[in-house]
Amino acid sequence: MLAALGICFLSALGLALGRRWCSRLSPWWVSIPSLLVFGAVLGVPQGAAFRWPWLPELGVEFGLRADGLGRLFALLIAGIGVLIQVYAAGYFQGKASRERLLALLLLFEGAMLGLAYSEHLLTLFAFWELTSVASFLLIGFDHGQEKARKSALQALTVTSAGGLALFAGLLLLGWIGGTYELTALARDSGEIVSHPAIGWAVALILLGCLTKSAQFPFHFWLPGAMAAPTPVSAYLHSATMVKAGVFLAARLTPVLGEAPLWTPALVVLGSATVVAGGVAALLQSDLKLVLAYSTVHALGALMVLVGVGTPNALHAAIALMCSHALYKGALFTIVGCVDKQAGTRALSELGGLARRMPWSAAAAGLASLSLIGGVAFAGFTSKELAFKSVLEQPQTQGLVAVLLVAALSGGAVALLLGYEVFWGRAERLFEDVREAPPPMLVGPLILSVAGVALPLASGFWENSLIQPALRSVTSAPSSKPVQLWYGFDLVLGLSVLSWLSAWAVYRRHEALVRLGRALSFLPSGTQVYELFWKGTLGGADLLTRRWQNGRLRWYAVVTVASVMAAPGLQFSWAPGLPSAGGTAVRAFEALPVVSVVAAALYAAATRTTFAAVAALGVVGWGLAAIYVDFGAPDLALTQLVVEALTVVLFVFVVQRIPSAKPHRDPWRLAHAVFATLVGLAVAGLAYAVTQTTPHSKISDWHAANSLAEGFGRNVVNVILVDFRALDTLGEIAVLAVAAIGVVAMYRTKVRKGVEP
């Protein structure tokens, strides 16, 4: 396992760093890393495990374990990975960006493999997020185009929103279960699903699964993701990454299968996805969009089967996951060939390509037969199993209709791709079109042939691939193995019905496309998504402009109001009153107090700056008088000097400010009241403090030790330069820095409009 992951990440790094050198290599050579990864994945034995304490303080472990489901998923990822990378190397042959693409594909492949092998929930989450990031980079691969950038952002925000929900859900699940180990959680499933908070965990985890696997109503990001180059679409958005949500749902079935909400949510939303995707697929004329929507409905069908959760349904889901990966991978790559060779993906233009591109046509035909559910193809087998599994329980029989929609739409898509493009009629003759180069044909051919070979080797398919995977999601055995043929029964009748109706729909396709255009006024998921962002950004813009509006006065008012509101809250929490006391105010004490108050009021009322400054000076002098009264002449002297200097400086500066004229201010009264309230509050607090006496004061010790230990009679001096010299050092630094600042300011003129 580690070897596979290591090869992925290291060769991705190598390709990114050595892209100049690698660009000389042929498509076959640059695909070697993926082949090595495939080899490593094949060599992973059942039950292999690895643990490393990743963030032990946070209870996070890097824990991997290869069980049946993980191995099967990894095999699909690595197997298709090889073919896609050969294909991509051919697709981008001769382009400078080839190595970048391959490096990103390998990075993505490593993330997917890690996801498949994860045993620890948070390891799983880490790889989950890494796939989102890799997908983002791949969708935006042609980042010169705005559409690619937008689609990449959209896919990332949708899957990350789900990812964040998943994150919270997994954390909740880990908390409820007391562990993040999947096997341990499955053991305690009974207790976990009866926990009161499990509903939240299930809802959050499902959000993650549904967004990742493009389920209704989040399915809109997937068609948008088709902005990616075709090899990327084939790999990420049909064969592997979008199946991660289904994979996780299957993974957690042993833990949460019995939880409330689990089955109904998966079945209902999965069904809605089938219908939405199935219908939308038929209304498109761009081949890639047809395939994208048909992927959406297939994913919906998978979700429904996982949601039903019986052994037979899970069995069918696993079989369908394999067959879908094979035929959808093949069809996507062929669409890429057609697009590249014929220069168009529009169904209305294409037709009769079989003569020009025989190998592509063969691959497309085989893959389409599997998709339509032709007898003896992998698609047939998995469809039979799916129908049978929902029919066996009375309460799930209604789902037959949903599966029929899926089969119908899939069949019509198969006809469009496998028949119309290659054997249908077209106005253009495509005489100059040639077959795609070999690297681009290997993938589709192998994938489509595998769709026939797998049922032929049904024993291998059943016993080596499906059964081990099934055993890791359910303990009960399934009753129906995969077979080539199940005999004439109701289900075969359903298949025939789906073929016939698919043919009928196919015949009316042009009308459907016209209908699709006519219906384009309907709100789409993308529009809702854009509306959400528009609304959010608009609201955020308004809020930010109003709040952070650039006006210092607003800032100061809010700040002071907040600072005053907080004690209000605390006071209502723990009220109290100062103990009564204090001495009577003597007449000569009242004089400075009254003058300070009067001067402050005058400063607030006057309209001229000079008068306000002078009034503030009076406030300071009044304070000095109070200091004298309380026996602190040194403090009073300092205050006087500071006050005098401040007034002089103020006058000096105010003189030079051009706009220092009297002005009217509508808020003046409000500010004055506000300031008075603040002042009264602080005064009240100060009064309360003077009414209490602490048991011991530091200053008593200072007074006692000043002469004996500090060798100074002036206690204040000894405190400043000895007891608390560090404070003084700091203040000296403040003064020095302030001086530097003044010099710096003085030397530079304020420049306008120049960015620093």
Next chain:
Amino acid sequence: MTVLPVVVPLAWGAILLALGARPRWQRLGSLLAHGCYLAAAVGLFRRVTEDGPQASSLGNWPPPFGIAFCADALAATLVLLTAAVAAPVALFALALADGRWERQGYHALVQVMLAGVSGAFLTTDLFNLFVWFEVTLISSFVLLTLGGGKAQVQGGFKYVALNLLSSVVFLSAAGLLYGTTGTLNLADLGSRPIEPRDAWLVGLVGVLFLSTFSIKAALFPVFFWLPAAYPTPAAPVAALFAGVLTKVGVYAMLRTGSVFFAEATGVWTPLLLALSVPTMLVGVLGAVVQSDWRRILAFHSVSQVGYMVAAVGIGGKAGFLAAVLFMVHHGLVKSALFVAAGVGWRLGGSYRLGKLGGFARSHGLFSALFLILALSLAGLPPTSGFAAKLAAVRAALEGGHGWIAGAMVATGLFTLYSMVKIWNEAFWKPAPETMELRRPAPREMALLHLPLAAFAAMALLVGLGVGPALPAASRSADLDRQAYVRAVMGGPEP
């Protein structure tokens, strides 16, 4: 030992000042000074890790009568963080240095600011804390306005005015607290019971302290100074501020709260929890609508303070661990992103995203480093952001604060959105025709990339759980009042 992280930069500040306007000597001195500071921080960190909390009394005056310093795991971790942020930023400053701000004392001012920040982390005395706040404030104010652009002076004025308001509150609160309890030594305060008749008064004073720390930390609704100031100064100044300044406020909440105030002030914890959510949301909503690289980052700083403060409010071992880890993560990554913005400005000539573009094509390494750091800020694994977010969300969920966890998760989505916005605009979008790509000399290019690479490596190491960050955060989270009191005041082991 404990005083070195203060004394060393202060001394270097004086030396650099004495060197005067000699850019070469200034740069050499600055490198040496950062080296010494880093060494002092590492030395203290190792000492504390091995031998437990270290205390020392300045001038041998016993606490609470003189001033005592105490370095426990929390303080030592944050001093080390400051050094780890300052050193790469110093390299970055060398790349951009043009002699203009150097002549005005840039290098000396940085040292004084580092001394102020370290002093705030290490002191045990509330008045002394005020002094270090002032040292930090005045040096950061002068750094903000160096160069004297109009926007800088405007931003700097708001910064200094609002922070002086906070100083006034701090000083008043300190006076009132001394009047009530007769001491300002934190350990002394924590070691004796509060008089029942004064409890209401101490609570009121405590909430004033909370207000002043909230302003320093840039909490809603008093964060105005931060988005006003951060987007304006010289690039290295912004990077240094982003990594260090708000942490001092959060640290003060953590320290004074755990030793004394959280218990003495009833609304302390509820207020932190209640304010954290609007801080996260208003900050991040402010960020998503900006179109200036540094304004986006500045608003994000506000939202991320919300995470830290939420974690402080949640408390307990899990909450404190999350708070410390988030401070470490944010210190590293936010500084780095401001450095990246500076590199973008150096190469593309603007901070406005509309005027930039095409870096993904023209500067692959720069793009890769930015991507790692941006994804780290958005909390994606395996980066420091993931570890920090994991710790925070987990603490919130398991502490029963589901709505805070929800706010954290929602904030994460918007963070990712705006980081991708920068990426899409400056890196993926083709360069606009008006943009003239500047081509610095190879030596300068190396100096521009080196700090980014160092930060990205640190972010990855923290995220991978390699190195001292996580164990240190875990040790820091044991905020045991008794142990702190014992370390400062002396006394027998229990």
